[in-house]
Amino acid sequence: xxxxxxxxxxxRTGDQPLHVLKGVDLHIxxxxxxxxxxxxxxxxxxxxxxxxxxxSFDRGTYTLAGQAIGNLSETDSARLRNxxxxxxxxxxxxxxFKNAAENVALPLYxxxxxxxxxxxxxxxxxDMVGLSDRKTFMPNQLSGGQKQRVAIARALVAGxxxxxxxxxxxxxxxxxxxxxxxLLKEIHSRGNTLIIVTHEQDVANQTERQIILKDGMVxxxxxxxxxx
Amino acid sequence: MALxxxxxxxxxxxxxxxxxxRTGLTxxxxxxxxxxxxxxxxxxxxxxxxxxxxxxxxxxxxxVWSQGATQIPYEGxxxxxxxxxxxxxxxxIRKEIPTVAFVRGQNSVGVWGGSGSYVVRKSKSGTFGVxxxxxxxxxxxxxxxxxxxxxxxxxxxxxxKVALIGQRVRDQLFAPGENVIGQDITISGIAFTVxxxxxxxxxxxxxxxxxxxxxxxxxxxxxxxxxxxxxFVILPKEGVQAKATEDEIKALLARRKKVSxxxxxxxxxxxxxxxxxxxxxxxxxxNIFSWVVAIGTIFAGAVGVGNIMLIVVKERTREIGxxxxxxxxxxxxxxxxxxxxxxxxxxxxxxxxxxxxxxIEGIAKLLNASGGGGRFFTNPxxxxxxxxxxxxxxxxxxxxxxxxxxxxxxxxxxxxxLQDE
Ligand SMILES: Nc1ncnc2c1ncn2[C@@H]1O[C@H](COP(=O)(O)OP(=O)(O)OP(=O)(O)O)[C@@H](O)[C@H]1O
Ligand SMILES: [Mg+2]
Numbered sequence: 001x002x003x004x005x006x007x008x009x010x011x012r013t014g015d016q017p018l019h020v021l022k023g024v025d026l027h028i029x030x031x032x033x034x035x036x037x038x039x040x041x042x043x044x045x046x047x048x049x050x051x052x053x054x055x056s057f058d059r060g061t062y063t064l065a066g067q068a069i070g071n072l073s074e075t076d077s078a079r080l081r082n083x084x085x086x087x088x089x090x091x092x093x094x095x096x097f098k099n100a101a102e103n104v105a106l107p108l109y110x111x112x113x114x115x116x117x118x119x120x121x122x123x124x125x126x127d128m129v130g131l132s133d134r135k136t137f138m139p140n141q142l143s144g145g146q147k148q149r150v151a152i153a154r155a156l157v158a159g160x161x162x163x164x165x166x167x168x169x170x171x172x173x174x175x176x177x178x179x180x181x182x183l184l185k186e187i188h189s190r191g192n193t194l195i196i197v198t199h200e201q202d203v204a205n206q207t208e209r210q211i212i213l214k215d216g217m218v219x220x221x222x223x224x225x226x227x228x
Numbered sequence: 229m230a231l232x233x234x235x236x237x238x239x240x241x242x243x244x245x246x247x248x249x250r251t252g253l254t255x256x257x258x259x260x261x262x263x264x265x266x267x268x269x270x271x272x273x274x275x276x277x278x279x280x281x282x283x284x285x286x287x288x289x290x291x292v293w294s295q296g297a298t299q300i301p302y303e304g305x306x307x308x309x310x311x312x313x314x315x316x317x318x319x320x321i322r323k324e325i326p327t328v329a330f331v332r333g334q335n336s337v338g339v340w341g342g343s344g345s346y347v348v349r350k351s352k353s354g355t356f357g358v359x360x361x362x363x364x365x366x367x368x369x370x371x372x373x374x375x376x377x378x379x380x381x382x383x384x385x386x387x388x389k390v391a392l393i394g395q396r397v398r399d400q401l402f403a404p405g406e407n408v409i410g411q412d413i414t415i416s417g418i419a420f421t422v423x424x425x426x427x428x429x430x431x432x433x434x435x436x437x438x439x440x441x442x443x444x445x446x447x448x449x450x451x452x453x454x455x456x457x458x459x460f461v462i463l464p465k466e467g468v469q470a471k472a473t474e475d476e477i478k479a480l481l482a483r484r485k486k487v488s489x490x491x492x493x494x495x496x497x498x499x500x501x502x503x504x505x506x507x508x509x510x511x512x513x514x515n516i517f518s519w520v521v522a523i524g525t526i527f528a529g530a531v532g533v534g535n536i537m538l539i540v541v542k543e544r545t546r547e548i549g550x551x552x553x554x555x556x557x558x559x560x561x562x563x564x565x566x567x568x569x570x571x572x573x574x575x576x577x578x579x580x581x582x583x584x585x586x587x588i589e590g591i592a593k594l595l596n597a598s599g600g601g602g603r604f605f606t607n608p609x610x611x612x613x614x615x616x617x618x619x620x621x622x623x624x625x626x627x628x629x630x631x632x633x634x635x636x637x638x639x640x641x642x643x644x645x646l647q648d649e
Contacts, residue, residue, distance in 0.1 A: 054553060054643050075557040081553020085236055088361055093550050097246055110555035154554075 001162060001193050002028040002051065007060035011048055020046050022216035028195065033188040035204035036197045038213035044197045045166055047213065051195065052085055065161045082110050086155030088165035092147040094139040096170045099134045100126060100150045107158040125153035129158045129183060145176035152183060162193045169203055181206050240568050254536045255576035257529030262577040265618050266584025266610050272518050274608025276511045281429055281606050285367040286463060288470040288501040292477055293459035295496030302488040311485050311494060313457035321460060324480055327473045329465040333457035334360040335448050339440065348414040349401035356397055358415065360445030366426065366600065368461060376409040376424030382446045393421040393429050394438035414487035418451055451608030523621060530573060530625035537569050537633035548637050549645020558638040565634040566627065573626030581618060585610045
């Protein structure tokens with residue numbers, strides 16, 4: 001599903017370019033549930049942004065669902081994100097003036113799906129994440145866990161190939177973290193590919209594989225026999 | 229992308245609806261600009277109509293008269309001679325100056341000085357100025373025939389004893405509502421038939437102008453025993469500069485009367501064309517001024533819209549970043565911002581246009597109801613082409629106003645926008 005080969009990334013701030021990724025090699029199969037770990041500043045978010053076609057890289061090759069990701073125009077990368085990727089953020093990023101169903105439907109709007117169909121599909125995914133009775137609630141009427149469920153429904157609604165989550169439980173207490181992890185594992189069990197950046201070991205332990213970034217490279221990438 | 233995209237408009241309305249006060253205040257700038265433009269142009273048009281109404285229909289008439297004594301000895305003739313014109317001079321102008329289309333001699337009694345003529349109708353009477361008339365006199369003077377007819381060619385040829393009278397003459401000699409046309413009046417002891425009544429449209433001295441009678445010029449000369457010709461009324465041919473013809477006529481008269489060409493004070497003259505062009509220039513100036521003021525205001529309004537949109541884009545950075553992450557293309561973001569500002573400007577502008585037109589139409593109605601408007605202000609109006617241009621200016625300014633904010637919005641980097649602080 002995802003193949004990275006010798007990916008390098010520099011940030012050009014100040015007089016010296018900052019070499020953040022120094023040749024990342026990575027392969028993630030379809031249907032995998034992986035965690036990306038590493039100390040703060042090791043480049044986890046940078047890597048995830050590159051995987052999410054939100055950021056460019058300076059060297060190497062990236063293949064996503066059989067498609068080479070190189071010098072895409074902004075428009076092409078937007079379409080690609082819309083078609084192939086779903087995002088879950090630490091701080092949820094729901095639009096505060098739209099209700100739960102409208103937030104979930106947003107990616108479909110940019111696919112040109114009609115309003116009725118959008119609503120129908122959005123509600124279906126809200127049912128799936130267990131928010132059948134909160135469809136018309138505004139974000140400020142939802143708890144953190146509920147907001148993240150809405151965000152997960154939004155990441156799923158357009159039928160993406162890969163779901164990318166940067167610290168999805170970073171803003172949640174441990175009980176809610178467990179609930180969200182249960183939901184993500186359930187989504188995985190339906191055949192979705194998930195990549196989760198986290199620094200919580202018990203979150204990482206629930207994945208199939210832990211990829212650890214160190215000094216801008218993949219230090220270890222081991223499969224967990226005990227994974228769900 | 230379809231323009232009539234219900235979904236997109238729903239998005240725009242929801243955005244604008246969330247910031248009603250801000251949207252309203254922004255829109256007001258544009259509204260005011262278009263409102264001003266409409267009212268200024270409409271009022272300008274009213275002023276133009278009023279001023280042009282004061283002009284006679286013929287816009288290039290030349291008048292030539294004998295003005296002063298000679299001051300330069302010429303061909304052995306002494307100074308101090310006054311020129312007296314004759315019917316032969318009229319013929320000479322007609323025959324010898326090819327750019328002349330129409331020429332008449334014009335005499336008068338009590339118009340340029342002296343006392344008027346005593347006019348009697350049954351038991352009523354009055355003293356009025358009398359002018360020589362001819363076919364077309366109503367186009368050359370600022371007047372309108374409001375009853376009966378003007379003097380015609382047959383009146384001139386047959387030297388008929390007919391009179392075209394001013395409405396104040398009628399009011400003095402006839403009872404209110406009495407039939408005037410075909411009635412006899414006595415001028416200087418001779419019976420004349422009234423064929424028409426006129427009203428003056430001249431700015432300023434309507435009263436005096438309406439206390440006058442026009443008789444066929446040759447009839448007048450005979451009645452008042454004036455063998456000579458007082459002055460000339462000339463229309464140059466179409467497309468000819470009146471000034472050129474005016475100079476040719478004066479040169480011809482100088483040759484005929486043996487006056488030195490350098491003796492400038494002997495013949496007086498005036499041409500309407502110069503006058504008209506001066507006023508035309510003033511009106512154009514007023515028009516340009518209106519446009520400059522209004523377009524300035526509209527652009528100020530548009531800059532306001534652009535400014536607000538910039539703030540809006542800044543406030544919505546996170547939203548825009550999220551939309552981009554979820555698949556909004558830069559084009560769709562640009563389009564979203566542009567539609568919002570064009571929508572604000574177009575709506576506000578349309579309202580300004582409508583209200584401005586409404587006001588101008590209201591004034592026009594009021595003026596008409598109170599008798600056709602004042603002396604310098606008649607029938608203000610907003611014409612369709614003006615409205616169209618105003619709307620085009622609006623939409624263009626709306627688009628211009630949105631360019632910078634739209635570009636800023638399209639350039640939002642989703643990674644930065646979605647970063648957790
Ligand atoms: N836009 C940027 N410009 C310059 N340097 C950056 C930028 N983004 C990240 N960096 C630097 O790149 C390095 C990696 O950052 P990144 O956000 O990927 O780390 P991370 O592993 O996600 O850390 P954390 O666990 O704290 O989220 C850091 O040293 C950071 O300072
Ligand atoms: Mg990070």
